[in-house]
Amino acid sequence: MPGSLLALLVGIAIGTLVTLVLVGAFRLRARAAETANPQIPRAVTSMLDVLEDAAVVTDSSGIVLAASPSSRWLGVVAGRRLAQEELRELMKQARRGGRSPAQTMRVRVSRVSNDTRLVVGRAAAIGDDFIAIFVRDISEQERVQQMRQDFIQNTSHELKTPVGAIGLLAEALVMAADDPDQVRHFSERVSAEADRLGQLTARIMNLSRLQAADELIDVSDVSIDEVVARTVEAHLVTARAADVELITGGENGVHVHGDARVLVEALSNLVSNAIAYSPEGSHVGIGVKQDEDIVEIAVTDQGLGISEEDQKRIFERFYRADQARSRHTGGTGLGLSIVKHAIQRHGGEVRLWSREGQGSTFTIRLPVGGPLTGAVPVKVDKKKKKLKDKKKRAAERAAKRKDSPA
Numbered sequence: 001m002p003g004s005l006l007a008l009l010v011g012i013a014i015g016t017l018v019t020l021v022l023v024g025a026f027r028l029r030a031r032a033a034e035t036a037n038p039q040i041p042r043a044v045t046s047m048l049d050v051l052e053d054a055a056v057v058t059d060s061s062g063i064v065l066a067a068s069p070s071s072r073w074l075g076v077v078a079g080r081r082l083a084q085e086e087l088r089e090l091m092k093q094a095r096r097g098g099r100s101p102a103q104t105m106r107v108r109v110s111r112v113s114n115d116t117r118l119v120v121g122r123a124a125a126i127g128d129d130f131i132a133i134f135v136r137d138i139s140e141q142e143r144v145q146q147m148r149q150d151f152i153q154n155t156s157h158e159l160k161t162p163v164g165a166i167g168l169l170a171e172a173l174v175m176a177a178d179d180p181d182q183v184r185h186f187s188e189r190v191s192a193e194a195d196r197l198g199q200l201t202a203r204i205m206n207l208s209r210l211q212a213a214d215e216l217i218d219v220s221d222v223s224i225d226e227v228v229a230r231t232v233e234a235h236l237v238t239a240r241a242a243d244v245e246l247i248t249g250g251e252n253g254v255h256v257h258g259d260a261r262v263l264v265e266a267l268s269n270l271v272s273n274a275i276a277y278s279p280e281g282s283h284v285g286i287g288v289k290q291d292e293d294i295v296e297i298a299v300t301d302q303g304l305g306i307s308e309e310d311q312k313r314i315f316e317r318f319y320r321a322d323q324a325r326s327r328h329t330g331g332t333g334l335g336l337s338i339v340k341h342a343i344q345r346h347g348g349e350v351r352l353w354s355r356e357g358q359g360s361t362f363t364i365r366l367p368v369g370g371p372l373t374g375a376v377p378v379k380v381d382k383k384k385k386k387l388k389d390k391k392k393r394a395a396e397r398a399a400k401r402k403d404s405p406a
Helices: 002-036 042-050 069-074 085-097 139-175 180-212 224-241 260-276 323-329 335-345 382-403
Strands: 054-059 064-067 103-108 116-126 130-137 220-223 245-250 255-258 283-291 294-300 349-355 359-367
Touching: 042 054, 042 064, 054 069, 064 069, 069 130, 085 103, 085 116, 085 130, 116 139, 139 180, 220 224, 220 260, 224 245, 224 260, 224 283, 224 294, 255 260, 255 359, 260 283, 260 294, 260 335, 260 359, 335 349, 335 359
Parallel strands: 245 283
Antiparallel strands: 054 064, 054 130, 103 116, 116 130, 220 255, 283 294, 294 359, 349 359
């Protein structure tokens, strides 16, 4: 009996020891797993979900653990290292000093693309286990700044040409004061350069107004028939002088909601370009078509056409597909840019089809009637309206006093 009891006690002791060893081993394995795969705090993952800038969280070795939805363009893949060497360098700086300074750099878009974006990046350590990298894409700001600089440079250059010509012609007029024929000739040149200068400044002001304004000035129901008729009437003389026939066709009775003056100006720019770049004896067509809730106004010419390379930039300010021809025809390079912004202000778009040697077709697409989708309705100036009503009432009282018997 005593021997059996001893054996039982020894067995219990051995079983308890084995259990303790196994529990300890499991705990050590779990602790090792936690060390190898640390859990990101819930607050950090919640923050990533709402960030507008790209953000990536890595472990201390640089393996991606989580990323914000807006960081897809970086090509981050969970469980793999960051593809951009510049961002890995930020991570190393944060690991050494707790955070990295904000740095402007160019980084690759995804792992397989050679395209780059200008960004501001910085990194910060989160405890001892994580590093967060924040990336703000400023490529659009760079593009806008470049456009602003180009606009200033191009405007200065374009204005300098007619102003310089007028100065030289004025000197020539003084020197030719005793020659009536020369005076007449130089006077005509001065007048032509002054007209060109006036057109250029007017178009710059129109473009600035379309880009800066939040709303159209005079919004109403606009007849496309009237827009086409006014445009054709304004260009009949120019077309006849160039031996180009203007032909209209398509659907009638179509209306849109917008500013008639702005629409006429936009269509006039397209027709003017079509006439200027059409050969003698050809024709320019203006066609109207309604496709469900979209109105299309197409301007087609039989000119030389536009190359695919030029088509990519044709709507840029001051861009000319044919520099020499544009100078000869008096083009400013602003017409198509004005068209684009005018139609966008009406909630529409401008499309281009062109083949070299076959001509071009510019198509304005506008929503049919109804409220504008791309413009803000005109606001009523309450102060002006109140003053106008007050003057009207005063005039009515004065009229009553005048008519009343003495």
